[in-house]
Amino acid sequence: MMGYNDALNIYNQKLEEKEFARIQDFMLNKLGVKLSPIKIVMVNSRLIKRLKASEIYNFPDYINYVFSFEGKRSGELQCMIDELTTHKTEFYRESEHFDFLKNIVLPEFFKNGKRNFSIWSAGSSTGEEAFTMGMILNDFKIFNAGFDFSILASDVSNAVVVKATEATYLEKNIATLAPNIVRRYFVSSKDVKDNTVQVVKLLKDKVKFSVLNLVDNYPYPNNSLDVIFCRNTLIYFEDKAKREVVNKLISKIKPGGYLFVGLSETVSQYSSEIKQVSPSVYKKIDRSNGL
Numbered sequence: 001m002m003g004y005n006d007a008l009n010i011y012n013q014k015l016e017e018k019e020f021a022r023i024q025d026f027m028l029n030k031l032g033v034k035l036s037p038i039k040i041v042m043v044n045s046r047l048i049k050r051l052k053a054s055e056i057y058n059f060p061d062y063i064n065y066v067f068s069f070e071g072k073r074s075g076e077l078q079c080m081i082d083e084l085t086t087h088k089t090e091f092y093r094e095s096e097h098f099d100f101l102k103n104i105v106l107p108e109f110f111k112n113g114k115r116n117f118s119i120w121s122a123g124s125s126t127g128e129e130a131f132t133m134g135m136i137l138n139d140f141k142i143f144n145a146g147f148d149f150s151i152l153a154s155d156v157s158n159a160v161v162v163k164a165t166e167a168t169y170l171e172k173n174i175a176t177l178a179p180n181i182v183r184r185y186f187v188s189s190k191d192v193k194d195n196t197v198q199v200v201k202l203l204k205d206k207v208k209f210s211v212l213n214l215v216d217n218y219p220y221p222n223n224s225l226d227v228i229f230c231r232n233t234l235i236y237f238e239d240k241a242k243r244e245v246v247n248k249l250i251s252k253i254k255p256g257g258y259l260f261v262g263l264s265e266t267v268s269q270y271s272s273e274i275k276q277v278s279p280s281v282y283k284k285i286d287r288s289n290g291l
């Protein structure tokens with residue numbers, strides 16, 4: 001059992017360069033994520049929590065444990081990944097992308113006689129992006145008979161995937177959404193003291209969440225998805241990993257389908273298979289008709 005003095009002492013632990021280098025190597029080689037030298041301060045403070053939770057009093061012992069067989073088996077390695085990845089997200093984030101989906105992609109898809117639309121939120125964090133897709137797609141379905149859709153959503157962090165699957169959010173997270181969206185797609189708790197809302201079952205059932213590392217292989221056939229959103233995820237990647245992931249994502253998109261990245265990101269330099277059609281929106285070239 002950790003005593004009072006041990007617990008106090010944990011907050012004074014300092015991550016040394018040698019241990020930080022092991023974490024940098026792991027994050028780069030296993031996740032593609034680059035941790036620059038200045039991130040040592042952030043890593044130090046985020047991992048103090050893990051030292052406390054695993055009752056290990058110093059960084060050298062913690063690092064040996066986390067990378068051991070036991071560290072993997074106990075789930076501590078996954079907890080470290082959860083801490084060291086950045087999960088910031090929100091409903092309708094970078095809303096121009098959802099406007100493009102609604103006003104350009106879906107009408108084009110439907111006009112071409114297609115009916116079953118498939119989309120993937122790659123790097124989905126706690127699910128807000130995937131459920132926003134669900135709202136747009138369900139609205140389109142209401143006005144276009146015969147249209148249907150499926151949503152895949154994945155993240156390398158187990159903790160955020162668990163949260164996304166629960167689909168419970170704080171009321172303040174939906175405060176800026178239009179009242180008619182809130183009314184149709186969220187249910188409030190019956191307990192007035194509870195400040196959370198639930199995504200409606202109709203949408204929850206439409207999104208299939210999974211834990212998936214974008215550096216690994218994807219369990220989807222080539223040319224099988226109409227659209228992939230991989231936004232604000234590749235910004236943390238080192239260039240070589242970014243290039244590889246972008247090309248793997250493109251291989252999963254149908255010719256004529258779309259890849260969306262974050263508004264601050266550009267990926268056209270990584271592939272000649274795509275052309276930019278709007279800020280941070282890329283269309284996979286359909287070689288059969290050149291579009």
Ligand SMILES: C[S@@+](CC[C@H](N)C(=O)[O-])C[C@H]1O[C@@H](n2cnc3c(N)ncnc32)[C@H](O)[C@@H]1O
Pocket residue numbers: 030031032033085086087088089090093122123124125126129154155156157160212213214215230231232233236262
């Ligand atoms: C900042 S969030 C972006 C969420 C959402 N796409 C958005 O734009 O609001 C980035 C997510 O990428 C995930 N991530 C980081 N490295 C990853 C990897 N190698 N494979 C899959 N997901 C990864 C993180 O866990 C995090 O939840």
